[in-house]
Amino acid sequence: MDAELLVEFVEESREHLSDIETQLLSIEVMGADINDDLVNTVFRAIHSIKGAAGFLGLTEINGLSHRLENVLGKVRDHELVPTPFNVDVMLKSADRLMQLIDSVESSNETSNEDLCDKLDKVLQGEEGGETTDRVEETLDAVDAAVESIDEAPAADVAPSEANADTKEVAAKLDEPAPAKKPAAAAVPKANDKPSKPAGKSGEIKGSSEGLAIEPTIRVNVRVLDQLMNLAGELVLSRNQLLRSMTESSSNNQLEKIASGLDQVTTELQETIMQTRMQPIGNVFNKFPRVIRDLSSSLGKKISLKVEGNEVETDKTIVEAIADPLTHLIRNSCDHGVEQPEDRVAAGKPETGTVHLKAFHQAGKVMIEIIDDGAGMDPEKLRNKAVEKGVLTAEAAAALNDHDAVNLIFAPGFSTAEAITAVSGRGVGMDVVRTNIEKIGGSVEVESTLGEGSVIRITLPLTLAIIPSMIVSLGDRPFALPQVNIVELVQCSGSDKRIERVNNAEVLRLRGSLIPLVRLNSLLSIEHDESKPRENQQVIVVESGRSVFGIAVDRVLDSEEIVVKPLSKHLSNLPLFAGSTILGDGRVAMILDISGITLQGNIQSDSDSVTEEPADTTKDVADLQRMVLFSINKTDHFGISMDVVRRIERVKIDEIEVIGDRKVLKYRGSTLPVMRVQDALDTADSDQPEYIHVIVYAVYGREVGLVAPYLDDITDCDMTFSDSSPSETGTVGLVVIDERTTRVLDLYGMTESARPEWFTRTETADEPAEKRNAHICVAEDSKFFRNFLINTLVEEGHTVDAFADGQLAFEHLETTDTHYDLILTDIEMPNLDGFGLTKKARAIERYADKPIIALTSLADKTSMERGIQAGVTDYQIKMNKPELLGAIQRLANKKHSETTKYTNIPSEGDSK
């Protein structure tokens, strides 16, 4: 056998077979209403395989394709209506052909009698004639055809198994039944309409025709890769040329040529990149079949909607995503979509839908798998995680629902009650995540119990180019992929931020301890340690669930690097993901963060260190959104965002001094402004040209605070703060971004500077007969707890404070103390504010006591939830005067007597 011919045959046949599955499925959907062109395409494909196989002496391939061709010929001649059963046999034959062609050398030793027989039966079955009622039914469109299968066997055997229906139809077809004539009756209907397709089948036809138009040429991938390489080199040479051009004296002519070269090179590179792009449809195309097979083997009814076939991404990604996607789709069918009877019972349509969607978003490719199935129960997942030892009970309880649902991607996790053939081995989702992360993507799931789940995959457009940070150790450059980078940290000298804990170095960063590795010790490179530690540059990276810092000498640049594979001898080094060639021609190794995580003892001892801060910041949340500003290099301040109405940027000379007052002319009126130094001890404030004014309200009156430098608005961790007020006007100290920051008590500060603004409130507000109340406070943040205690005690109230809703409730339930009022935070671990309210209302003596919820969630839904739970009033945490006013007002009232909600940020209330 001529080897070259054989190779050509294999390549050609693969091409023929690559689309056949989709085409057959389209044919199946069309039923009697077939598209002649489409059938012809399939027919011709099989015909050429048959011919070439015969010529090459591949008897088995020849025999099988011959029989398949016969069947297709019949379909083409409208003598055989493609039913799910027929198409099933055809699909199986196409599969077998593919297998045979894949191992073409040994194809003649295989036996394909079984399939040939089946094909023959399909052929003869229709020739022999069938009962008229069945034929009539098949004349109807797809749905009817499907029904006929369901109905027909009912008479013969009870359809106990989902698989049974195909078998039974097979039995049916074995009977000499179908009449030739009624089948032929379908002919006129189908003949007059390649141009007038009806319904569903029309769409499919349209797309399959559309795909065939663009002329293409097959190019060996190696050639493309080589082109890509050369283009990369050209870019490099261009860069060098341009650099030396700028250095040397200018020569107009030469510059023109260089810039022309520059443009062409860029375009060339982009075009070559495009040759590697493939439509994601190449992968999506196989899913109709997957779903079809799955629904029958699972006994479910599932329809697949596909969107975004045309979205293109790098060939490598398209290939790499196929397996994870298949797994996810299988999971959606197996665990997601319910059995038809369950669906009907839940009031959903019998047929479940899996929606597969690809689209571009922010320079990335997104794939969503949406099912309308049962969804996932976060509680069940939490329990499972504990049971499987993936998490401790406390950690599981602390997870929010979103994180709990995403536990399915944790190693060693499977919720399938029984292991089915389709899924449930518990390694799958973990591997799916790993594989997706390997190609620089990410995956997450969102689920609503009873309504379905959305699995969202984010993929990079191309693998070949990775945005990276170039760092150096001595004079060696290393590349670190941006995806892994959380932030860059420059350790400042004033703050000892690299510390030693148990002989290991850690980075103290905003109150969390992050394990630290030094790149030189990681790579066992001898290295000069004389560099002062203060200016140590640290890159905080994350991989999976671990976060750690890597200490490097210098962060050089961020660069889009082209990944060059390492030769096989070096490719399995765990610390490197590959190599790249930098702009100056040097080779830099790409650090593999997941490899480093596994390598070092980072994983083992970081789990205890990193997970804690990660959990506290995320879930146990002593987080407070703060506006950070400074007035000079040394005095830094923070204000709780909750009390800020807005921030304005103005020129400093727009602030006028009238008497001893400062006002800002602003929107046609004037805004009284004050400075921090009016109330607090500070160094002199800088006077930059532009300043910011933080606008807040005191009893409905707007006041501005001058903030010369606005640093940031960010969620700050208040865990490591000191909230014993040392100075009037401040709530305490907190270290944010290595700066000691004074958290301002805006109201206290305003009051001490402008007492006159507060005096009128005494008279304006409700009768100020001070009444000292006994108050129960539930607040998880130590910082705010202390703030509340101090504030309330100062006002003469008696306070008992608890760290979460559960503790407060237990106390309420057991103690004899009768509190006049309950003050509760909303976001708390164990039992949140709503839960506490509900439970407290169930205790008789608190059924009608006022309960004030403290919030930064000023939105309507949470307020409604609060009202339902039985909250009397909402107040903003840091708005001291409002809060104290509300306590005064409500302390001796009953919950049922108060209907007025004074709240959020109080447009003109309490006037």
Added chain:
Amino acid sequence: MSSNVECIDAPKIIDTDKTQLVTFAVGDIILGVDIGHVQEINRSTDITEVPGAPKQYHGVVNLRGDVVTILNPHHIFNIPEIPRTRTCRNLILNLGEDRVGVLVDRILDILDVRKSEFNRRPSNVDSIDRKYIESVYLQDDQIVIVVSLEALADAHEEAQATA
């Protein structure tokens, strides 16, 4: 003997017995490889070290956009290393599908030889491990050891296993 051969012309005469040997020095040992396996010889000795890689490797270089692994022949053949000099060259070899470089101390010559003149592994040559010796060739009074590229390839298989 000429040195500093930067470019190699393909052999012009077709003779199945005739072949050409590229000879080079590693330490004080003279080695040779069949020219058919040599892709090029270059001066790109700006080698990027690969931390954690086995000692058989110097590291990698940029060969016109490809990253190519460079072997350390001193370590593989157990020859004492000498400081790199200006005569150092990278001998880029095609080993099957792979390309690897060998950082040699000096390129010596290209010899026209007859395969029949090769002696198979004489027992009296023990300057390097015998598994790397395919045969030897006597050039005047000097012994040229023809390196077994299979063994060289195996050297990194082993290195990989121990990596």
